[in-house]
Amino acid sequence: MIKNYIKIAWRNLVRNKGFAITNILGLTIGMICTIFIFLWVKDEVAFDKFHKNHDNIYQVMATRDFKPTIFTDPNMVLPLAKTLEGGNPQIVRTAVTSHQESHLVEYNNIKLKKDLYVASEQFFNIFTFKVLKGNPSEALKDPKSIIITESAAKAFFGNDEPMNKMVRIDNQQSYKIAAVFADPPGNSTFKFDFIQPFDYNSDYVKNRMKEWGGSSHNVFVQTTPNANMAAVDKYIDKIKHDHSKGDKISTYYTFPMNKWHLYSEWKDGKNVGGMIEYVRMFTVIAIIILLIACVNFMNLSTARSEKRAKEVGIRKTLGSDKKQLITQFFFESIILALIAFVLAVAFVYLLMPLFNTLVSKNLHLAIFEPFFLIGSLIIILFTGVVAGSYPALYLSSFNPVKVLKGTFAAGKSAVLPRRILVVGQFVMSILLISATIIVYQQIQHIKDRSIGYNPNNLVMVPSSSDIDKNYAAIKQDLLNTGLIGAVTRTSSPITQIWWKSGSPDYAGKAANGDIIFSGLNADVDFTKTMGIKILQGRDFNKTPGDTAVMLINKAAVEAMTLKNPVGMEMNYGRKFTVAGVIDNIVMASPYDPVEPLMIYYDPNSSSMIDIRLKNGVNPQAGIKALEPIFKKYNPQNLFEYQFVDQEFGKKFVTEELISRITNIFAGLAIFICCIGLAGLASFTIEKRFREIGVRKVMGASVRQLLMLISTEFLKLVVVAFVIAVPLTWYLMSNWLQKYTYHISISIWLFAAVGVLILLLTMIVVSLNTMKAALANPVKSLRSE
């Protein structure tokens, strides 16, 4: 029986090549999208899951409630991890690390900037990285050791044995390589080249170990399986508060590793998701695209059911019951799905490098993995069953008497469902296209937002102790090149906020509330170099008095509700006078409002030298001029630089990635729709071939004939449009709500999409109708 089904299915495909190609093409494209999306989603969901203990690893976090604003802070004090260890039976291990830092690493004249974590002894017992050589846990107990990744080892030592070699860090201390491990996989939160132990004998670490304020480390705990996390949180909160009685604003708790990547966004102390939204969105898009392709199959199958009706009638007469027929038609759709799937897998293989570039990942298709095998089965069965469901039920319900008598007009009763399906397809396509445009407009809107400074032709060079020492001479030499307009230095890059705290004390500060301030140290010429507008007062003025003044931004003035900020006294550790108010500058997320900012003069804590190239100076020529100056004064270090506009652009990486992917998928969705439309149109024409001939004889023009056929489809598009517009409006308005600065959806957008879809429909239908409309009517009439 099965053999018979396969035979019939295969012959039907071969005999109806147009039908087969249309369906296979649509399903293949749909499946390519689905496979890519699922690979991407799998990679996102599998983030950090390679750690054996991932279910029991947590990061300690704090909710810091500066009334009325609340922020979530992963920064912890250094002694917390050690103190938590052994104090609670549910906590198995703890570890503390520095933030990821970039350091100059040197071996035999090879100098490279490499990423490094400083980590405590239990780090490798909590986290599972693949060890290639040595014993990393032992290495972390010896402050003279360092652990290196495979690729970093290759970069420094080539094929030589890395173990026990000495590398020098930041031109200071040398460390012995005590272990080598495989590079962390692409979906690891920790990304690094080196891991270095804490040196508990150093004065710095000794002092920090006594310090229970000033948080700048990450603390991790591994619990027993099924630990009571509420109790663990309570314990951690108690330990921290026992040691810092003054901390009235913080609540401490644990955040599970399984959520680190997908749920990384916090608002007002609550987790508001993160990448998970895109994971969900793309899963939905994958299913929608596959459904659109399935609908093509349903429509074409029922449209040409007249051709199958006779077969159904004969089979029923010969004793087939409905169930057997349904099985047969499902077989056909599943075979089609299988063919499409095999093709899709081949294309996914070919397109994988392109897709990896697009999404900046290193995905691969492992055909023999259970995930892939089960996934394939699900995709094929889903597609086959969904696509085959309606045709199977429809075709198998034919009455053999009517069919064989020829009085049965097959396909007629399926017209309405078919129209509904076409409308559904177009609703989804219009939605995807409109949404894509809205996402793009929103990103542009944010990019066009005034950021309060001029990021173009602005260069940042990371500072070092040599640079700091020779800053005055460097600045003079830079200005002497004639290419540089201004130079300053800052404690963090202008594109990042490294420092947040409560507000300074000031007259009129509310007793029970606080305001979160961002902070920055800067040198003279700060506003000149950055191109920031001073709204009131002045910049630092190169006098000793600079150390006692502070600049604040407009947001600070508004948050503190100050009437005359200039000249006001602020107390932040010591006394400052507000010298000037600057415009709001976007240093953090361009999607969020600018927070209050204070800047005070402290040239000795610089991390970046900021250099403004004169107008019209070619950036590469500017860099050429900078390089010898920095090499001269900072010979030990590599010359590195960043263009601020590029650094700022990185803030859009995720959104632009999402925008690119949705562009492609929306385009493909509409393409699959058009294939289906073309199929339906050519089928309609086949059925109306004689009518077209008669009309032509009666004097209809080609244009009139094209309109006749097109109108049938254009009506459906109009209905789809009427449904899609409010739906898109509702969904996208909701999405836009998460941005403080967002566009309002324009009616013109829908008008444009509407015209585009109508035109596309006209073109697709006309191309298919043209042949019939141009044909000699005698031919069509004779063929009857």
Place this chain on the structure above:
Amino acid sequence: MIKITNLEKFYRTEEVETIALNKLTMEVNTGEFVAIMGPSGCGKSTLLNILGMLDDPDEGSYVFNGIEVAHFNERKRADLRKHNIGFVFQSFNLIDELTVFENVELPLIYTGVTASERVKRVEEVLDKMQIMHRRNHYPQQLSGGQQQRVAIARAVVNKPKLILADEPTGNLDSSNGNDVMELLTDLNEQGTTIIMVTHSEHDARYSHRIIRLLDGQTVMENIMV
């Protein structure tokens, strides 16, 4: 074998109700060859469809081999049909996508005959119908007479007790038509009951008995001698 009593069948459209069969009563015995005749619209085909369990009556009784089948559901009808009844149509009704061999094999598949047994029986019947040499051709590659032979081969391959033929020669020239009638007569002589709807007095002469219908009722029965 067949006993129908007061059988009624109506066709309804929004405005008109047409009576296709009007309290029809008739009997067909095992081994008979019966021809049903009458003008267009007299209910011949409706009767044949009900006899073949492709359609069910609105009123009345239909006893097939001692079993009342008038209100069987589709599944039961299909089951009874595939084991007992073979069909021959005016327009042959072969499946275009299947070869001659595969078309004839189809009823055996539905009755669950094993593959090796199927090959044996299909070859046997094709041989008997003298179309063995065409076994791998598709229906479109055959003449009308050949197609009807295949259709008859398909109808008899399951060794049914009853063959229902709906104007089996209607699409054939007289020579091919005679061949088909000879084949049916042979089958009848070997014990198969045959009920044939026809317009052709010539064809009807091959039967034992002619039932003439008018407006859904039996108007006359001729016994052939």
